[in-house]
Amino acid sequence: MDKIRGWFRKITERSGKYVGTRSIQMTIALSFTVVSVCCLCFLGVLLYKQFSRKEETLMQENSRQLLEQTTINLEDYLRSMRRISDAMYYSVIKDKDLENENLDEEMTLLYEANKDNLVSIACYTYDGKLVEAAPVANEKQDAAVTSQEWFEDAKNQLENFHFSTPHVQNLFDDLTYRYYWVVSLSRTVDLTYGGTSMLGVLLVDMNYSSIERILDKANMSTVSSEYIYLMDTDGEIIYHPKQELIRMGGYEENNLSAITAEEESWVESFGGQKRIVTQRPISYTGWKLVSVVPLESFEMGRNSTGYLAMMLVSLALLTTVILNQFVSARIAKPLRRLNDSVREWETGNLKPDIYVGGSLEVVHLGRTLRSTVKQIQDLMQDIVVKQEEKRKSELDALQSQINPHFLYNTLDSIVWMITGERYDDAVFMITQLASLFRISLSRGKTIIRIEDEIKHAENYMNIQKIRYKNAFETSFDIDPEILSCCTVKLIVQPILENAIYYGMEAMDGDGLIMVRGYREGSDIFLEVSDNGLGMPEEAAARLLTEGERTRSRGSGVGLLNVHNRIQLRFGAQYGLQIESCPDEGMTVRIHIPYIPYTEETCRQLEEGKIPEQEGGRTE
Amino acid sequence: MNRDRIYLGIVTAMIIMVIIYASYGLLNGGKEEPHYSVSVVIGNSGSDQWNAFKEGLNQGANESGIYLDIVSSSAFSGLAEEYTILERELENGADGVIAALCDTSDPGGRLEEIAGKNQIVLIASDLDLENGYALVQPDSHKIGRAIAEMVLKEKNVDGKTVGVVSGNQRTLAGRQRLAGFQTRMQEECADFTACFLAKTEAELEKEMKTPPDILVALDSSAMELALDYLQKKETSKVRLYGEGRSERAVYCLDRGMIQGMVVQDEYAMGYESARLIRKCLEHSTGSMTQVETGFISVTKEEMHEKEAEKILFPTVH
Numbered sequence: 001m002d003k004i005r006g007w008f009r010k011i012t013e014r015s016g017k018y019v020g021t022r023s024i025q026m027t028i029a030l031s032f033t034v035v036s037v038c039c040l041c042f043l044g045v046l047l048y049k050q051f052s053r054k055e056e057t058l059m060q061e062n063s064r065q066l067l068e069q070t071t072i073n074l075e076d077y078l079r080s081m082r083r084i085s086d087a088m089y090y091s092v093i094k095d096k097d098l099e100n101e102n103l104d105e106e107m108t109l110l111y112e113a114n115k116d117n118l119v120s121i122a123c124y125t126y127d128g129k130l131v132e133a134a135p136v137a138n139e140k141q142d143a144a145v146t147s148q149e150w151f152e153d154a155k156n157q158l159e160n161f162h163f164s165t166p167h168v169q170n171l172f173d174d175l176t177y178r179y180y181w182v183v184s185l186s187r188t189v190d191l192t193y194g195g196t197s198m199l200g201v202l203l204v205d206m207n208y209s210s211i212e213r214i215l216d217k218a219n220m221s222t223v224s225s226e227y228i229y230l231m232d233t234d235g236e237i238i239y240h241p242k243q244e245l246i247r248m249g250g251y252e253e254n255n256l257s258a259i260t261a262e263e264e265s266w267v268e269s270f271g272g273q274k275r276i277v278t279q280r281p282i283s284y285t286g287w288k289l290v291s292v293v294p295l296e297s298f299e300m301g302r303n304s305t306g307y308l309a310m311m312l313v314s315l316a317l318l319t320t321v322i323l324n325q326f327v328s329a330r331i332a333k334p335l336r337r338l339n340d341s342v343r344e345w346e347t348g349n350l351k352p353d354i355y356v357g358g359s360l361e362v363v364h365l366g367r368t369l370r371s372t373v374k375q376i377q378d379l380m381q382d383i384v385v386k387q388e389e390k391r392k393s394e395l396d397a398l399q400s401q402i403n404p405h406f407l408y409n410t411l412d413s414i415v416w417m418i419t420g421e422r423y424d425d426a427v428f429m430i431t432q433l434a435s436l437f438r439i440s441l442s443r444g445k446t447i448i449r450i451e452d453e454i455k456h457a458e459n460y461m462n463i464q465k466i467r468y469k470n471a472f473e474t475s476f477d478i479d480p481e482i483l484s485c486c487t488v489k490l491i492v493q494p495i496l497e498n499a500i501y502y503g504m505e506a507m508d509g510d511g512l513i514m515v516r517g518y519r520e521g522s523d524i525f526l527e528v529s530d531n532g533l534g535m536p537e538e539a540a541a542r543l544l545t546e547g548e549r550t551r552s553r554g555s556g557v558g559l560l561n562v563h564n565r566i567q568l569r570f571g572a573q574y575g576l577q578i579e580s581c582p583d584e585g586m587t588v589r590i591h592i593p594y595i596p597y598t599e600e601t602c603r604q605l606e607e608g609k610i611p612e613q614e615g616g617r618t619e
Numbered sequence: 620m621n622r623d624r625i626y627l628g629i630v631t632a633m634i635i636m637v638i639i640y641a642s643y644g645l646l647n648g649g650k651e652e653p654h655y656s657v658s659v660v661i662g663n664s665g666s667d668q669w670n671a672f673k674e675g676l677n678q679g680a681n682e683s684g685i686y687l688d689i690v691s692s693s694a695f696s697g698l699a700e701e702y703t704i705l706e707r708e709l710e711n712g713a714d715g716v717i718a719a720l721c722d723t724s725d726p727g728g729r730l731e732e733i734a735g736k737n738q739i740v741l742i743a744s745d746l747d748l749e750n751g752y753a754l755v756q757p758d759s760h761k762i763g764r765a766i767a768e769m770v771l772k773e774k775n776v777d778g779k780t781v782g783v784v785s786g787n788q789r790t791l792a793g794r795q796r797l798a799g800f801q802t803r804m805q806e807e808c809a810d811f812t813a814c815f816l817a818k819t820e821a822e823l824e825k826e827m828k829t830p831p832d833i834l835v836a837l838d839s840s841a842m843e844l845a846l847d848y849l850q851k852k853e854t855s856k857v858r859l860y861g862e863g864r865s866e867r868a869v870y871c872l873d874r875g876m877i878q879g880m881v882v883q884d885e886y887a888m889g890y891e892s893a894r895l896i897r898k899c900l901e902h903s904t905g906s907m908t909q910v911e912t913g914f915i916s917v918t919k920e921e922m923h924e925k926e927a928e929k930i931l932f933p934t935v936h
Contacts, residue, residue: 026623033630142875168932170923173874177866179932244886245678247929248913304645311641318634325627 025332029324036320044313051305059293063226064265064278067291070218070228071280077117077210078285081185082161084114085204088121089189093202099194103132111135119169119180119205125191126155126199137172145171150184154201158188163285165236166208181208183238215239224297233286235259258290267295334358338366350377388608406497413467429466432459442489446569447605449597450517450524451483457492457515464500472504472511472530479518486595486605487524488569491562495528495576495588498559503532503586519594526590533583540580559588566592570610655900657893658708659689660701660718661742668865668885671933672742675886676717679893687893688713695721702729709737715896719743722787738899740892743792743883753899754909755892757883759792762862763799763837765916769860769879770804770833777808782831784817784861786841796837796862823848830854836861842868842880849876862914869931872919879918882930887912 092106103123111121111134122133128146130139145151148170153162164184182205191200211230218228219241229240235255237243245251254270258279265278274295279288337355345352354373356366410433417426439456442448454476461474496513504511516527543559563576570593580586593610595601601611659676661669673689680687690708695701698721705716715738720730730752733739740753770776783800787793804811817823823844834849834857836842842863849857855876862881863869871877891910917927 023623026626029627165925167925168923168928177870179866179869181932242678244674244929244933245890247926248884248887248890250890307641307644311638311645314634314637314641318631318638321627321631321634 023332024335025325025328028328028331029321032324032328033321036324037317040313040316040320044309047312048306048309051309052302055302055305059224059226059297060265060276060278063222063276063291063293066218066221066226067228067278067280067289070215071282071289073214073218074211074230074289075283077214078163078282080114081117081204081206082284084110084118084121085161085185085187085202088123088204089187089202093123093189093191093200097192097195098131099192104134104136107132107134108136117207117210119182119207120172120203122171122203122205123189123191124151124201124203126201131191131200133172137174140171140173143171150186150203151201154186154188154203158199160187161284162186163232163287165232165238166211169205171205180205182206183208183211212239216241224293226291226293226297228289228291229253229255230282230287230289231255231259233259238287255290258288331359334362334366338362338369341366342369345373350380384608409467410463413463417466425466429463432462435459436463440490445602445606446488447486447597447602448489449483450478450485450487450526453487453489453492454478454483454515454517456490457496460493461496461513464496468500468504471509472500472507472513474513474515476515477517478515482517482519482524482594484597485524486597486601487526487592488565491566491590492526492528494562495559495590498588499528499530499532499586503530503534507532522594524592524594526592527587528590529585529587531585534580534585536582537580540578540586543578544576562590566590569605569608654684654686655714655897656686656688656712657715657717657896657900658713659687660692660704660708660716661689662692662695662701662719662721664689664692671885671930672889674933675889675891676893677889678886679890683893683897685893685897698722698727698729702733705733705739709733715739715900717742717892717896738896740896740899742888742892752908753895755888755895755912756792756909757888757912757914759795760799762881762883762914763796763801764803765881765914766796766835766837766860766862766879767800767803769881769916769918770835771807772879773833773858776833779832780829781811781833781835782817782826784823784834784836784841784845786836786838793838800835800837817844820844820848830857832856832858834859834861836863839863839865839868842877846871846876869922872917872922872931875919877919879916881914881916884913884915884930886930886933 088103088107088110092103092110096103107121107123111118115135120133120135120137123131124145125131128144128151130145133139149167150162150164153164162185164186166181166183169180169182185204185206187202189200189202191198215228215230222228227241230238232238235258237246237253237255240246240253242251242253246253252271254268254277257268257270258277261277261279264280265276267274267276269275276293276295278291278293280290281288334355334357337357341352341354345354352373354366354370356363356370358366410429414426414429414433417423417429436456436459439448439452439459442452458474458476465472465474492515496515499513504513510531512531514527514529516525516529518525544563545560559576559578566575574591574593577589577591578586579589595605595611604611657680661672663669676687676689679685688708690704692704695704701718701721705718708716717740719742734752738753740755742754743756770781773779781804783797785793785797788797801811817826830852834845836845836859839862842861843865845859845861846867849855849859859871859877860879861877862883863872863877864882864885868877868880869882872880891912895910915927915930917931921927922931
């Protein structure tokens, strides 16, 4: 039992290994086909066996019927011969005293009535003297009747009829040179001579051709190589369709084994072939009629049946394979399409068109998957929104950092102006401050026009210039083409603030801060250059990585903040570039994409998306 | 996927091949071997003398898948007539011919011409084998010796005169029979010489002025000649031996007019000729272009023995 289980497990594992690598359609088709092949082959073999058996049974039955019929015909014929003998003996010979009467009239009458089947009727005394014969013929002088087989048989067994084997009649002289093959029916009879009883032999010579005709007819009615032959008690062949061939040695018959067989029918191997032999005894004669059916005669029928079964099974198989393909395709197609949808999803399409169709299960699977994708999308959207909100709040926090220092210093300056009765300067400063805050607020927007940003920068510089008592000069050179483009708000002001704190504090009225804006392809550059103290390259590079140092002395909004804000909004390829050289000043270049300011682009940027640029560059 | 399709294609192709194979088997399963049509040209074809031959021929034809057409004919007036019939049969579509030549003394070039283009089996034709004909015949030398054996059983053969009706000595077979007979006789009787050698009825008449004690007929026509002569002379002193096959000869054997007779197995001759023509038609004869058939030596006392009866009385009346 364990062994069987082990085999089963091995088969399952191996087939699973093989099937596991196949497509679902192939797996279904293969499974169906294997089952179909097994079933059809089993049915085919069953069909073949059944047909073969039926055919064999039918042929055996036909053979048996033929044998029965031939036996009946032969027995009829032999019975009629016995009746002739009986009639001759009991109705004629027993009633006659041969000393005064003869048998001629009755014997001739009897012969004439049956001459189609008879060659002659003759009566002999026990010493071989002819009493009477019909038809009348010359008796051979040297016939030696008493030594002939039929005579001896009659003498040896008085009570019985004796049927001889076929032989050429050797009794009478026929001047036409004709000789007759006969089967002699002889018996011992009582002859009366002058009231004295004596023994004699009555001979009825049957025409062998009558027997041959009956058996030839039977053999001709067979369609296969089946045949019937007749033999006597000793196995000597009386009739055989190939009698002459047997004599020549061209054919052999297994008659000696048939004579000893007790069964009615048996299968034997003889002469290199298997054959079914059936025998029937012929009443009163000891003869046996034997039917031989070589099994090779079934071969053609078997072969045809085999071919037919093979063709039917193959056709059914072909149909099954095609049907299996069709059915498996029908089953597998929705699954394959669902799989394609999943693959599309896998390749990065976050909004795949999930297939929903096919059988109930696949529809359910598709719907579930579609729902799952939708949920994931929603979740991702939520994450994006939350991320955006977080970023926005960070930005807001960053932007809000500008207010306390700057507002405190500016208000302090305004207070100082008012105290010093410089009311015009105070008004100008308040106006500039108001404009600065208006742009800073921008109704909560993060993205504003460059024009507003520059305006904001100018406002800031105007305030600072008053605060620093015109210790430096400012100039703005902005390409008008870029004025109506998008920018993140409040990115120039912190750079200006840095330029003032790091570059201008040590200058004595000859400081210069230049603001330049221009476009290069799909990019916009805003440069803030000063002629201040500058700094080494390494220190300039650290400005974008170390925010703490700027915070310690600046307004609280460092270059790093600006750099981060630009990259957060437009991507990592944008941001600040710093060029500086000690005692020669510093240039801070703002790099942003060229995006014309429209409601749509503004909305997209506000949502964290980067709209398609005019130059065709997309992110 | 592609591999799956290849497997599917292979399976489908295999099934289609099985269907084609089964269809071929079904369509050709019942086909028998090709049948050949063969004409049989024998002189006096309705005569009973051919019955055993025809019976053997039919048996052989059945086994060999041959359609036989036994041409109805009376005795041929000569070889020319027989050749004309042969050619006509072949022109009419016979695949081959089995023929018994009425005269084999000089078959001529016409037979070679016919046999060169067609398949012909000649029976008991006593032709020279060097010509390469397909022949079915007994060994003539052995027949001569068998006749001599029967003669030698006579008492005091040495002191008796022996006349030989030699038949047609222009044929190889005729000469072989005579040679076989003489050789065997001389083996037992050193100074044996036939007292006369007749070939025709006229020669026989001439020689019979001094009748021999023993008369030997070396072929069936010679036997008929001898019987005619003996019946005409109404003599019963002459002991007759020889080869014969007619019903009359058998009757004469039964009546004691013939003391011993060699009888050819005509059934075997017919059977073997049908088998041989089939082989010839299939060009599978190889070197077996001659088939030797048997014969029996039978005396009056032996003629009703079972085996002898079957050859002597082949026809069931």
